[in-house]
Amino acid sequence: MRVDRRAVLTLAASLPLAAPALAQRRGDPRVLRIKLFGDLRSIDPFISPEYMARNHGYMVYDTLFALDSKLRPQPQMVQDHSVSADGLTWDFSLRDGLRFHDGAPVTSADVVASLRRWAIRDGHGAQMLAEGNRLEALDDRRFRLVLAKPWGLVLNALAKPSGLPAFIMPARIAAAPIATPITDPTGSGPYMLRREDWRLGDRTTYNRNPAYRPRPEPPDGMAGGKHARIEQVEWLFLPDATTALNALQTGELDIFEELPPDLFGVVTRNANLRLAAQDTAGVQPIFRMNHAVPPFNNAALRRAMLLLVDPAEMMPAYMTDPERWRDCRSFFPCASPMHGSEGWPARDLDRAKAAVQASGYDGTPVVVLDAQDSTISSTFARVAADRLRRAGLNVDLQAMDWATLITRRLSRNTVQQGGWSLFVSAPAAVDLMDPVSHIALRSACERTALPGWPCDAEMERLRDEFAVVLTDEERRRIAAATQARALEVVPYVPIGMMSLVRGHSARLNGILDAAVPVYWNIAKA
Secondary structure: OOOOOOOHHHHHHHOOOOOHHHHHHOOOOOEEEEEOOOOOOOOOOOOOOOHHHHHHHHHHOEEOEEEOOOOOEEEOOEEEEEEOOOOOEEEEEEOOOOEOOOOOEOOHHHHHHHHHHHHHHOHHHHHHOOOOOEEEEOOOOEEEEEOOOOOOOHHHHHHOOOOOOOEEOOHHHHOOOOOOOOOOOOOOOOEEEOHHHOEOOOEEEEEEOOOOOOOOOOOEOOEOOOOOOOOEEEEEOOOOHHHHHHHHHOOOOOEEOOOOHHHHHHHHOOOOEEEEEOOOOOEOOEEEEOOOOOOOOOHHHHHHHHHHOOHHHHHHHHOOOHHHEEOOOOOOOOOOOOOOOOOOOOOOHHHHHHHHHHOOOOOOOEEEEEEOOOHHHHHHHHHHHHHHHHOOOOEEEEEEOHHHHHHHOOOOOOHHHOOOOEEEEOOEHHHOOOOOOOOOOOOEOOOOOOOOOOEOHHHHHHHHHHHHOOOHHHHHHHHHHHHHHHHHHOOOEEOOEEOOEEEEEOOEEOOOOOOOOOOOOOEEO
């Protein structure tokens, strides 16, 4: 059931302010106030796969390489690099003037320590620093990667914009065990976290880093110069969309990320506001099943879900604008060069019912997690619950907030012991472009697979093979084999592809078209 927001048109102007401090800062050109989709609960970008931790990372850290607007890796912290003729030895040098927020210079030792910590959890990193490969500092500015065999994804790995980006932090911080979340936010990026203003359930505040030296090139996607043109950036936790809309209309908020589609009309009719795509690649809402416990430890039942999940029925429940969603019929996004629809079954509710019965499903409750403070997750969770019931499954839809969901989904208990069966999230398309980067296809069981824990040796073999082939033809062949295998074991089910949308003040300029939301280069007129 969709929330009816028609009353917003007449009531928004009379609603109370989101917080008294907002009114006091209204119109201040030195402060950028943003409502993101959630709350920042962890500042360790290598432990938490949450996009809030990733977004925080882009505020305070920098990366060695970054993707431009055409998704090509470009140097960022690196000045220059070279690779040997056999493709095994990669030499890099850092550009001049890189300093951490505490004034210490960024050195190759910091790079090596950061990449080693990153590689423990990240799929690209694990392959890049696999046994037999060597990463070493040559001096304060130069470092070297020596591979045991050619690996064609070195720059892609260092430039990946999402999932777990390869952020660079001081070696003293990167030395922390991966099981111990870091608490020191010192980086070398364009903004610095104000620790005293990181308040859960309220706001997170960043100040401009006056010592940051942008690259000389113009901004281009995630690449080029990162110009911090705003003195202070505030992320506000405003879970109520109506309150956030009111703040946007009155100038107390500058950007409303993940604007619910039923509020698009309010924004477009306001001459002081603008509607825009939030990122260039979009997201893929996914039907994430728990492979570790019944009933979805049954591959036949998971294959039945391919027949049940119908974008034509499910996508309009959230994205009411038909121009902003697509049915890609693939585990890979429509924009991916690896995209293909071969073997995708036709969706049909009657066939899904028959497949559920044939799977041997025994009536075990299907616990669907419903994060009610996430419009995307909650909408699709409720639609999924309805589809599951219609297919003959015993559904238990459990309401909670997103913070509870991300904790609950770590449980490998059975549903009778407080576990779960299914939730819906929406990973960024840039995390799904090929078999190696695709976070939702990872099938390494509890080692590195995301919650849901798909476990399939053949999927992992194909992922490893993709990383070492050197031609586009070979990559497309392996991607097709990956999709065929995924249709057998069903790590998850894609619901569709869609563009997230932000509403923002017309006073803002310099908002970048990037693979993920970033907040440098923005200024107020």
